[in-house]
Amino acid sequence: MPSHDVLIIGAGLAGQRAALAAAQAGASVAIISKVHPVRSHSVAAAGGINAAVSVDDDWRSHAYDTVKGSDFLGDQDAIEVMCSEAPKEVLHLEHIGVTFHRNDSGQLDLRAFGGASVKRTAYVADITGQAILHVLYEQLMKHHETVDRYEEWFVTSLIKDDSGACVGVVARDIRTGRMETFAAKSTILASGGAGQAFKPTTNGLICTGDGIAQAYEIGAPLMDMEMIQYHPTTLVENGFLITEGARGEGAHLLNGDGERFMEKYAPNKMELASRDVVSRAEQTEINEGRGAGPNKEGIYLDITVVPKKRTLEALREIVNIGKDFAGVDITEEPILIRPGQHYIMGGVKTDVDGQAPGIPGLYAAGRGRLRLRARRQPPRRELAARHAHLRPPGRRARCGARPARRDARGR
Numbered sequence: 001m002p003s004h005d006v007l008i009i010g011a012g013l014a015g016q017r018a019a020l021a022a023a024q025a026g027a028s029v030a031i032i033s034k035v036h037p038v039r040s041h042s043v044a045a046a047g048g049i050n051a052a053v054s055v056d057d058d059w060r061s062h063a064y065d066t067v068k069g070s071d072f073l074g075d076q077d078a079i080e081v082m083c084s085e086a087p088k089e090v091l092h093l094e095h096i097g098v099t100f101h102r103n104d105s106g107q108l109d110l111r112a113f114g115g116a117s118v119k120r121t122a123y124v125a126d127i128t129g130q131a132i133l134h135v136l137y138e139q140l141m142k143h144h145e146t147v148d149r150y151e152e153w154f155v156t157s158l159i160k161d162d163s164g165a166c167v168g169v170v171a172r173d174i175r176t177g178r179m180e181t182f183a184a185k186s187t188i189l190a191s192g193g194a195g196q197a198f199k200p201t202t203n204g205l206i207c208t209g210d211g212i213a214q215a216y217e218i219g220a221p222l223m224d225m226e227m228i229q230y231h232p233t234t235l236v237e238n239g240f241l242i243t244e245g246a247r248g249e250g251a252h253l254l255n256g257d258g259e260r261f262m263e264k265y266a267p268n269k270m271e272l273a274s275r276d277v278v279s280r281a282e283q284t285e286i287n288e289g290r291g292a293g294p295n296k297e298g299i300y301l302d303i304t305v306v307p308k309k310r311t312l313e314a315l316r317e318i319v320n321i322g323k324d325f326a327g328v329d330i331t332e333e334p335i336l337i338r339p340g341q342h343y344i345m346g347g348v349k350t351d352v353d354g355q356a357p358g359i360p361g362l363y364a365a366g367r368g369r370l371r372l373r374a375r376r377q378p379p380r381r382e383l384a385a386r387h388a389h390l391r392p393p394g395r396r397a398r399c400g401a402r403p404a405r406r407d408a409r410g411r
C-alpha cells in the first residue's frame with residue numbers, strides 16, 4: 001500500500017502548488033488526479049490573478065475591495081492572509097517561470113478586473129491558468145524523488161480510522177481498473193468545484209464536486225454551499241466564458257436598445273462593478289424585455305471599442321472562442337452573452353489553515369474550500385468599524401450608513 005506524509009487529491013493550481021510547498025518542506029508527497037494534471041480545470045483560468053504588486057497599490061486596499069465585494073460576508077481572516085501574501089506569491093510564480101505580461105517599460109503589467117479599485121490583475125494574455133499550471137508541473141518534476149504522481153487515478157472515497165482521523169483514500173487506476181488504498185498522515189482535498197450541477201456553467205465536465213461529496217460522506221461539515229458566483233459574460237450558446245479581461249480592456253455591455261445600461265446600476269464602476277452586480281443588472285435587463293439577440297435572451301458584449309491590436313495581443317483566446325463557438329469576429333462586431341454559473345465559494349468547512357474541524361488529517365484547498373462565514377458574521381455596521389484599518393486612506397465607510405440613492409455599496 002503506497003504511504004506518504006502528504007496525499008493531495010487534485011492536480012489543478014491548488015493541488016500542484018500545495019505539492020510543491022510540501023515537497024520543499026521535505027515531506028514525501030503523492031498527488032492523485034483523475035485527469036492528466038495539465039488538463040485540470042485550472043487550465044481554463046483566463047484573465048489573471050489579483051495581487052497588490054504595484055507600487056501604487058497596497059494589500060490592505062486589495063483586502064478592503066475583497067471584503068466589500070463579498071458584501072461583508074467573506075471570511076476576513078482568510079482574506080487578510082490571501083491579500084497580504086498574494087504579491088509575494090505572484091513574484092514567486094514569475095521567478096519560477098510564469099511569463100506574466102510586462103509593459104513597454106518592463107514592469108509587470110496589470111489589468112483592471114471587476115470590483116478592484118485599481119488595476120491589480122497580473123496576467124499571461126488570456127491563458128493565465130494554463131501558463132501557471134505548466135510551470136508548476138515542470139517545477140514538481142525537480143522533486144520526482146519525493147513526489148509520486150498518480151495521473152488518471154480516480155479517488156472514490158476517503159478513509160477514516162477508529163479515532164475519526166482521515167488516514168488516506170481509496171482510488172481506482174482508470175486505465176486498468178485496479179483499486180488501491182493510499183495511506184497518508186495528511187490528506188489535502190484540492191479536487192475543484194461542482195459547476196456541473198448548474199446550467200449554464202463555465203465549468204468543464206470534470207467539475208463534479210467529488211471531493212466535497214466524499215468529505216461530506218465521512219462527516220466533514222460543508223458550509224456556504226448556497227454561495228454561487230455567476231459570471232456576467234458567458235456565451236449564450238453554451239456557457240463558454242468570455243474573460244473579465246475583455247471588460248478590463250474596456251469592452252462595453254449593451255442591451256437590445258443599444259444602451260450602456262450599467263450606468264443605471266453602477267454608475268462609478270460601470271462594466272467593472274463586481275460580478276454579482278453586473279450579472280444581476282444583465283438579468284434584470286433581460287427579464288424586463290430589453291435583452292439583445294433574436295429572442296432577447298442575451299446582452300451584447302462590445303469588444304470592438306478596444307483597439308484591435310490590443311485585442312489580438314491580450315484577448316487572443318476569446319478571439320478564437322468567438323469565431324469557433326459563436327461565429328463572431330469580436331474585433332468587428334459585438335458578441336451575445338448572458339450570466340452563467342462560474343464559481344462555488346462554499347465547500348468543506350475549514351479553518352484559515354485549511355484544516356477541517358473535527359477530522360484530524362483532513363485539509364482542503366482551492367475551490368470547494370470554505371471561503372465564507374456568512375452566518376457567523378456580525379452586523380455590517382460593526383464589521384465596517386472593525387475593519388476601518390483596512391480602508392485605504394481617505395476612503396469613507398460605505399457599509400454602515402447606506403446612501404439613499406443609487407447603489408448602496410457605492411458601485
Ligand SMILES: Cc1cc2nc3c(=O)[nH]c(=O)nc-3n(C[C@H](O)[C@H](O)[C@H](O)COP(=O)(O)OP(=O)(O)OC[C@H]3O[C@@H](n4cnc5c(N)ncnc54)[C@H](O)[C@@H]3O)c2cc1C
Pocket residue numbers: 009010011012013014015032033034035037040041042043044045046047048049050128129153154155156190191192193202203204206207210211241342365366367368
Ligand atoms: C473558464 C474559467 C476561467 C477562469 N478564469 C479565472 C481567472 O482569470 N482568474 C482566477 O483567479 N480564477 C479563474 N477561474 C477560476 C479558477 O480557474 C479556479 O478557481 C481554480 O483553477 C480552481 O483550481 P483547483 O486546483 O481548486 O481546481 P481544478 O483546477 O478544477 O482541479 C481539480 C483537480 O482535482 C482532480 N479531481 C477531482 N475529482 C477527483 C477525483 N475523484 N479523483 C481524483 N482527482 C480528482 C482533477 O483531476 C483536477 O486535477 C476561472 C474558471 C473558469 C472555469
